[in-house]
Amino acid sequence: MTPASTTMQLGIERFLQDPSLRAPLAGRRVALLAHPASVTRGLTHSLDALAALPDLKLSAAFGPQHGLRGDKQDNMVESPDFNDPRLGIPVFSLYGEVRRPTDTMMDSFDVLLVDLQDLGCRIYTFITTLRYVLEAAARHGKAVWVLDRPNPAGRPVEGLTLREGWESFVGAGPMPMRHGMTMGELGHWFIASLGLHLEYRVITMTGWQPQAGPGFGWPAGRTWVNPSPNAANLNMARAYAGTVMLEGTTLSEGRGTTRPLELFGAPDLDVRRLLADMRRLAPEWLQGCVLRECFFEPTFHKHVGQLCRGVQIHVEDPSHYDHETFRPWRLQALAFRAVRLQAPGYPLWRDFAYEYEHDRLAIDLINGGPLLREWVDDVSAPPEDLDAAAAADEAAWRQARQPYLLY
Numbered sequence: 001m002t003p004a005s006t007t008m009q010l011g012i013e014r015f016l017q018d019p020s021l022r023a024p025l026a027g028r029r030v031a032l033l034a035h036p037a038s039v040t041r042g043l044t045h046s047l048d049a050l051a052a053l054p055d056l057k058l059s060a061a062f063g064p065q066h067g068l069r070g071d072k073q074d075n076m077v078e079s080p081d082f083n084d085p086r087l088g089i090p091v092f093s094l095y096g097e098v099r100r101p102t103d104t105m106m107d108s109f110d111v112l113l114v115d116l117q118d119l120g121c122r123i124y125t126f127i128t129t130l131r132y133v134l135e136a137a138a139r140h141g142k143a144v145w146v147l148d149r150p151n152p153a154g155r156p157v158e159g160l161t162l163r164e165g166w167e168s169f170v171g172a173g174p175m176p177m178r179h180g181m182t183m184g185e186l187g188h189w190f191i192a193s194l195g196l197h198l199e200y201r202v203i204t205m206t207g208w209q210p211q212a213g214p215g216f217g218w219p220a221g222r223t224w225v226n227p228s229p230n231a232a233n234l235n236m237a238r239a240y241a242g243t244v245m246l247e248g249t250t251l252s253e254g255r256g257t258t259r260p261l262e263l264f265g266a267p268d269l270d271v272r273r274l275l276a277d278m279r280r281l282a283p284e285w286l287q288g289c290v291l292r293e294c295f296f297e298p299t300f301h302k303h304v305g306q307l308c309r310g311v312q313i314h315v316e317d318p319s320h321y322d323h324e325t326f327r328p329w330r331l332q333a334l335a336f337r338a339v340r341l342q343a344p345g346y347p348l349w350r351d352f353a354y355e356y357e358h359d360r361l362a363i364d365l366i367n368g369g370p371l372l373r374e375w376v377d378d379v380s381a382p383p384e385d386l387d388a389a390a391a392a393d394e395a396a397w398r399q400a401r402q403p404y405l406l407y
Helices: 004-007 010-017 019-026 047-052 126-140 183-194 234-250 271-281 326-342 360-368 371-377 383-404
Strands: 029-034 057-063 090-095 109-113 143-147 199-203 261-264 290-296 308-314
Touching: 010 047, 010 109, 010 143, 010 199, 029 047, 047 057, 109 126, 109 290, 126 143, 126 183, 143 183, 183 199, 183 383, 199 383, 234 261, 234 308, 234 326, 234 360, 261 290, 271 290, 271 326, 308 326, 326 371, 326 383, 360 371, 371 383
Parallel strands: 029 057, 029 109, 057 090, 109 143, 143 199
Antiparallel strands: 261 308, 290 308
């Protein structure tokens, strides 16, 4: 265990420990937006820890996608509002009948504490929920404080920037797929980019070292609690900026297995050819990890009960994983191109209602525009074309985010 892991404190831990940080909340009604991974180092849920403070007046709680305590397993399954039986406060769902807080919800507090563990990926809906509550707070004259947490994917940036007009619940704003920021930092960026005016504070972490191995964003010695049901470990978080695109395809992303979003496959793939084509087309996009041919049978979701031939992305062994060269978004894009080369007519793109959008392909919503899909389908377009487009967006984002970095 590194010294940083023993001295590091999350925003919630500093807030609980230091009464001076809570002093500005005296006499104000406080609500909490949290989920299952909102825990202290001792694994006490933040809602329970805050409720035990005699100087804090908890008036409400909010849950994002999958719920406050984690009641929904699959994607796109809504959670209801309810009253907490022990605390006697309302718990509002921001992934139920509404995704933006209503006037009634906003009337339940003066200050909203946001304690959400992100995965560092634009499509992860918790950052969209953060944007929505910031916008609502600005309209209603409410305050938002973020109790900051690590970005487990670290600082690297990758992917195309979301194009104008492609905003959605999985596209909170013009950032690349892998943004490399914390929730607290993103809050500052949202406020500036949207021109919002509100009381906003970040209770920062101490001792977070996103460039330090072996975690590179996730501190050594910290217990992993799933921030969503299929975010099972750090390896998934590292691969997610690529494997999340599988949600927009007919390929299985491993839901219904014990390693979701770390692998992909389908019953009719020639995996050895797929890997050979990937290595031939752009071997530099496969650096920093090990790809292993595997077989799996999903117990639910796509290809349920069918034996799938697939690939698992391994990034857990420090002798295999290179934080700076691993590029999951490019890796997954290359896999799609290899599928297209193997079977030109393969029904790769899944056409279904995705996160409340009905008239645009899910793969395009996920990528914030059609460019990636168009590159995959145009088998004559070289990898350099996609790489150049993404590299320009990545460089622009590194510059744009710089003023908002806190660590």
